[in-house]
Amino acid sequence: MNETTTVLDPTGERHPVERQRLPRPASLDGMTIGLLDISKPRGDVFLDHFEERLVAQGLRVERFRKPTFTKPAPIDLRHEISTRCDVVIEALAD
Amino acid sequence: MSTLRHQGVAEGGWWQHRRRGSATLRGVSLTDLPDGFVAVVKRDCPTCTLVAPLLVDLTDVLGRGPDSFTVVSQDDPSFPDHLASIVDDSDLDLSYRLGIETVPTLLRIEQGVETARIVGWSRDQWRELTGLDDLGEGMPDHRPGCGSLTLDPTRADELAVRFRGSSLRSRRVELAALEDEMEALFDRGWTDGLPVVPPTPVRVLRMLEGTDRAPDDIVTIVPPDLVECSVEKIAVNAVMAGCRPEYLPVVLAAVEAACTDEFNMHGLLATTYFSGPVVMVNGPITTAIGMNSGVNALGQGNRANATIGRALQLTIRNVGGGRPGGIDRATLGNPGKYTFCFAEDEAGSPWVPMSVERGFAVDQSTVTLFAGEGPRGIVDQLSRDPESLSRSLAAGLRSVAHPKLALAFDAVLVVSPEHARVFREAGWDRARLRQELDEILTLDGDEIARGAGGITEGMPESLRGVTVPKFRDGGLLIIHAGGGAGLFSSVIGGWMSGRGGSQPTTWPIS
């Protein structure tokens, strides 16, 4: 592991230092929800049922699966998710 | 009591700033040292080795009286040999606070205050200071000392951060262990799209040595967020831009000039127009810091030109919060918004420096800020007389913004040496050239009226029948720069002038 590096903030310091999460939509109505399976065993059972529950609420779901949980998702997959989905759920790590 | 001032380790012209700055910052309280004498030494020094036996004697002799004799060792608490009590200064805390630059240094302390200092070994001076007339009998008359460990390059950074780090007020940002340093700065939105130098405390402290101003001095208020901008904040952005410390005074002046009401950086940020701040530098500082006013003057490759312009832009964007897509709504912008900074070639110019024409003394270094778009070329390889060349230049100037628009837009005419020679040979000073250009650029209201020439754009119909100058009074700047070969000059068109627009702004560099 690298040691941490300290730098001085070049900004007017009007905003928090830590990278912030994106703002959330008020509701998921009309949104496309991506479900990204990290490919650990049993995760698919979880996500299949999760998808059923979301669809039952009238929400639109797209399924994705990364080849292995041991590495970040391939860039093409990340790009695809970002163009097709409004929000994303990644599951299930244990 | 005389003292020897050792030259010290020179690290470039700004070394003097460093020494002055260090002395005032330390505000040394010596109450932790007893009255008497202090000798600061290190084992790894032939002169210290030479005087080591003396130090043992002095401790013995002077220690019997009211004065104490304290030996402080920078690298080995058992040096000098045969001395019982030595102050271990291996963390260099005391040496730094005392401003020790050479070892051995002999100090006189009276009532907690340093009253005299001798650098190196000089028998006469040591005798005078200690009052011991037979001190150092049989020793050489004098020997220079060695560099103090506080100046050792491998220690200097750590000491700077330990002692002066607390003078830095900017928020500290920890980059996470797995973050790549360079990516982290991109991710935080601190760059102009190109990588920046990570602004570590040590780098910022070094940058601050380029100015005598205090780091927390407020330089100006930066739009659009109207944030107070300190010398330190500018130094942080100057580090990111890749500046050297000696460029900092130019950057400070540029930021200050840019944020004046006159220059109207706020308006310039918010416009859809092409322009960004162009920085033109005059005066002795241009050669002192190695700026380029010659070959490829408006192009890349010179560190001072490249990084000074960039530091201005980074400061405006980061401190003021003005970003493309946010307040910056330029339709097209121009590549000069990465950086656009150059020096006037004063030595080769047939004219007085542009700064002098604008009211400053010839030895006063200045920045002139101009709200400029990208430079455009004017070719004239055949004109041998000034009248003909002036008409070529005027033809290029005519089309600033639009050939049928007048008064609203300023311009900078960059005259290259080969073109300048034509004016020099004709004995035309800048005023004469400007007068000629003004005449040629007196436009016919009929030609430039809306609809004239089949072009809807143009000046109001009410100007038909009268003449209109292309440029307002003071709207055309003329500067001399460029390589010695090439019969080309350049026009840098401006953003709108007048109320709501920007005025060219010249500011002194201190």
Added chain:
Amino acid sequence: MHDIADLEGRGVPGVFLASTEFIDAAQAQADAIGFQPARVFVPHPIQDRTDDEMRQLADDAVAEVIAALTSAG
């Protein structure tokens, strides 16, 4: 967590689901990448659950996940 960090960087708000065994590791990873993604934990264990038990875990997590993805939550 890297995937959620990356996707948030592409404009897609996200939430990461893991078992409670993963709480400390998730925090360490988040600290290391300098970003704290939204996360929801389901009770450990996972691997030896029956299908019905897995479906129950999913049922129990739905509300919390939706809350993590909406501003009303």
